[in-house]
Amino acid sequence: MLKKILNKLPIIALIFSLVLCLASCKEKEPEVEADRDFVSELKLDMNSESLKQEATVKLYVDGDTTHFIVPSSVIPGGILEARYLAINTPESTGKIEEWGKRASKFTKETLEQAVSIIVESDDTNWNLDSTGGRYLVWVWYKTSEDGDYRNLNLEILQNGLAYGSNAGQNRYGEICVAAMNQARKNKLYVYSGEKDPDFYYGTAIELTLKELRLNVKDYVGMKVAFEGNVVRNHSNTIYLEDYDEETGLYFGISVYLGYGLNGEGQAIVNVGNRSRIVGTVQYYEAGQTYQVSGLQYRAIKPNDPDNIQLVKSGVEAGNPLFRLDEFFDNTVEFVDEENGTVKTMKYCEAMMSTSIRMEGLYVKSSRVSESQSSSNVSLLLTCEADGKTITIKAEVVYNDDGSINYSAYQGETIDIVGVVDYYGGNYQVRVFSNNDIRIN
Numbered sequence: 001m002l003k004k005i006l007n008k009l010p011i012i013a014l015i016f017s018l019v020l021c022l023a024s025c026k027e028k029e030p031e032v033e034a035d036r037d038f039v040s041e042l043k044l045d046m047n048s049e050s051l052k053q054e055a056t057v058k059l060y061v062d063g064d065t066t067h068f069i070v071p072s073s074v075i076p077g078g079i080l081e082a083r084y085l086a087i088n089t090p091e092s093t094g095k096i097e098e099w100g101k102r103a104s105k106f107t108k109e110t111l112e113q114a115v116s117i118i119v120e121s122d123d124t125n126w127n128l129d130s131t132g133g134r135y136l137v138w139v140w141y142k143t144s145e146d147g148d149y150r151n152l153n154l155e156i157l158q159n160g161l162a163y164g165s166n167a168g169q170n171r172y173g174e175i176c177v178a179a180m181n182q183a184r185k186n187k188l189y190v191y192s193g194e195k196d197p198d199f200y201y202g203t204a205i206e207l208t209l210k211e212l213r214l215n216v217k218d219y220v221g222m223k224v225a226f227e228g229n230v231v232r233n234h235s236n237t238i239y240l241e242d243y244d245e246e247t248g249l250y251f252g253i254s255v256y257l258g259y260g261l262n263g264e265g266q267a268i269v270n271v272g273n274r275s276r277i278v279g280t281v282q283y284y285e286a287g288q289t290y291q292v293s294g295l296q297y298r299a300i301k302p303n304d305p306d307n308i309q310l311v312k313s314g315v316e317a318g319n320p321l322f323r324l325d326e327f328f329d330n331t332v333e334f335v336d337e338e339n340g341t342v343k344t345m346k347y348c349e350a351m352m353s354t355s356i357r358m359e360g361l362y363v364k365s366s367r368v369s370e371s372q373s374s375s376n377v378s379l380l381l382t383c384e385a386d387g388k389t390i391t392i393k394a395e396v397v398y399n400d401d402g403s404i405n406y407s408a409y410q411g412e413t414i415d416i417v418g419v420v421d422y423y424g425g426n427y428q429v430r431v432f433s434n435n436d437i438r439i440n
Contacts, residue, residue, distance in 0.1 A: 034186055038158055038179040042172060044118065044140050044149040050171065051121040055080065057111055061246050063089030063103030063161060065134065066111070068119055075126065075135070083134040084153045085122055086176045087162035090190065093246070094211035098196040099189045103161040110152060114141035118149060122171050130340040133333070138172070154179055160188025200225050202305030204278050209242040212281070213251040213350060214334055214343070216290045219281040224292065225305075228252065229274050231317035231355045232419055234432045237291070238269050239419050240277065241354040243318060247332050249347070250318045252354035252420075255279065256293040261308075265297030268310045276309040289352065289422050317355035319417055322347070324358065324388035328427070348427035351420045356429060359415040360440070361385050361392065366410045368396060381409055391428040392416055394437060413440040 046052060055068035064084040072078040089107075092100035111117060120138040121127060127136050140149040156162045157176055160183035167176040184191045200206040204225040212219060212226060228240030231252075236259070241252035255277055257269065269275050279292040297307050330347045361383035369378040381392040394416075397408035415438045418431040431437055 032178070032181045032185045034182065036178075036182065038175050038182070039150050039155045040148075042151050042154055042175055044120070044151070049124055051124065051126060053080075053119055055117050055119050057117070059245055060104070060108040060111070062092045063087075063100065063107050063156065066107065066139070067246075068117070070119070080119060080126075080137070081134045082119060082137045082139065083129045084156070085136050085138055086153050086165060086167045086170055086172070087156050088165040089156065089162040093208060094215075096199065096206035096208065098199045099161060101198040102189065102196065103156065106156065106159065106161055107152065110155070111139075111141060113143045115143060115145060116149075117141045131335050131342050133335065133342055158183055160184075160186065160191050163190060200305060202278065204306065208244075208251075209240065209253060210244045210247075210251040210334075212253055213352065214345060216253075216281065220283055220290070221281065223278065223280050223294075225276065225278045227274060227276050227311055229315040229317070230269055230271050232432060233269075233271050238271075239353050239355075240275070241318060247334070247350075249332060249350060250320065250354040251350065252352065254284075254287075254289065254291045254353045255295065256284070256291050257295060258293060261295060261297055262299065264299050265295070265308060268297060268308050269295075272315060273313050274311040274315045276311055278306050278308060287423070319355045319357045321357045321359065323386045324361075324390055325386040327351075327356075327358075327390075328388050348420065352422060352427075354420055355417070356420055357415070357417050358385070358390075358429065360413060361390070361416065362413050363409045363411060364389075366406065366408055368404055368406055369393070377404070379408060381414075383414070391426065392418070392431060392437075393421060393423075393428055394431040395434050397434065409437070409439070414438060415440065 053070050053074050055070045057066060058069045058079060059067040061067065064087050066082050068080045068082055070078060070080045089103035090097035090100035092104040118140040120140060122136060129136050139152040141152055142149045154172065154176060158179040164176065164180045167173060167180055187193065195201065202225060204223040206225050209226050209228050212224060228242045230238050230240055232239040236257050238255050238257060239252060240255060241250040243250050277292060277295065280294040281290060281292055284291045295308050298304055327348050331344045332347060332350050333342050333344050336343055362385060363381050364384050365382045367380050369380050377396045379394045379396045381394060383390050383392055397405040399405050416429060416431050417436040418429040421428050421430040
């Protein structure tokens, strides 16, 4: 036995030596100063070879994306859609992620205090990101005329409101990595391991109405949570919408209430409320549209994250005015953050279930959708304007003797307020009350 042990001693000694070598050769982790202000140390060099342009904010999108107004000689059209270099803040405009709202708020509140903003390229060109629609830039700002410019990208990293995105492979790589390591050491926000008070921690997927509408097919069968303004209630179905500053459009969805909500639950989704909805996305075959259903409200657990909740009261429908040619021909572009591509969708599709206003529609013909005995009778108005034709689905108009007026509005020019709808392969507008139709 002793002989066997002695024979193995050289092997044991070799393994031990290797372990010691690895331990001694391992590069020591760099020391990180917990209170060092990297942002104050980094200075803007106006004489460097990078491109620089003073700008003003046109639109705040989220923590790492802002649209700036610049001269058209710099960027055609005069709008530089900026994607901040070196950082990736959590999402707040599509699928909502932890600390995303906090990062978005930080960027907006910081730039709102600026008396001057400069965008800087990483090299000698204004470079586009993988989507081909946003420019990769450094954003500098100062809050007083005699103050120094501060690098917002670096400040977001130092505050722990972003993860690094190729942070070490750019103009200010070394200091960006140092700031990120400091935030990690100080356990700030995304590195804290703590819960975000602005994030929904229920069993549903947290998102915006814009994300849901633009990618609704991807969420069929899934439980989702979102906020929206309740603008219509008809036949136990409500319509919610939310305004998106980036596109200037409202995005919405119809929500089937069912018959499971108690009085308190019903009050939460009254027209004029901004409500938080938690439900399941489904394709409604009869209506040929997507909707959300399966809502619940348990009064004994009012703070249950799976409950619907009242956000605030006193909101109104947007009722934006659109020409028919705009409605059918204009498109909205949006970035798919998951794969870095740009998608295009026509207004009529993107605005499903949202409020809308149209004026100067000439009623070419009218007909009733069902037999007179049906309980689901509608008046279908074929209208023309701006070289386009649209169907307006309205309430039936009755004659004085109680019979249906099949030719109601025919030959008239009307203004309407309704909700964007879809049926039989065509986009239309649904009007829920004859009071929302005005004859010119």
